[in-house]
């Protein structure tokens with residue numbers, strides 16, 4: 001059971017610092033280091049949820065909440081590497097019959113928005129839907 005209240009409070013505090021342009025004064029690298037330090041302490045000492053702490057802020061700050069690393073492109077909270085791993089995991093788990101065809105497409109994709117779409121479809125769609133979206137159907 002994670003500390004949702006603490007996660008949301010820290011999200012709000014980081015959001016206020018962002019809104020007031022404190023992070024622009026610090027610069028991107030220093031901001032990422034400081035926010036990652038706050039995130040680590042929030043997780044390890046206060047049982048906070050990293051996705052909730054960085055909710056809505058990951059893309060702005062260039063931080064992936066899953067691997068807790070800086071990333072050039074963060075879409076819906078995840079960097080491209082984590083999104084590709086999530087997408088591949090969903091395909092292996094829910095679409096094993098087409099995994100052999102789908103995984104090479106997913107693993108070679110460098111478009112984080114496509115990977116997000118495919119992950120959503122892999123979670124909810126049929127094998128045929130996924131093959132069509134991947135350009136294999």
Ligand SMILES: [Zn+2]
Nearest residue numbers: 064067079082
């Ligand atoms: Zn990541």
